[in-house]
Amino acid sequence: MYYLLSSLKSAILPLSEQIKIANFLPALDQRIGLEKKKLDELQRFKRGLIEKMFI
Numbered sequence: 001m002y003y004l005l006s007s008l009k010s011a012i013l014p015l016s017e018q019i020k021i022a023n024f025l026p027a028l029d030q031r032i033g034l035e036k037k038k039l040d041e042l043q044r045f046k047r048g049l050i051e052k053m054f055i
Helices: 002-007 015-053
Strands: none
């Protein structure tokens, strides 16, 4: 098992790059949350329009 793991090659980014990525992730999570909220609002709006069509 160790042989298999030791034969794998992976690139390790410099610490400065790792820090940049780590600092960027919370902003990305926040953006995803905002986009999900917009999607929910648009879906509610769509449901409302569809209901009005059939009333």
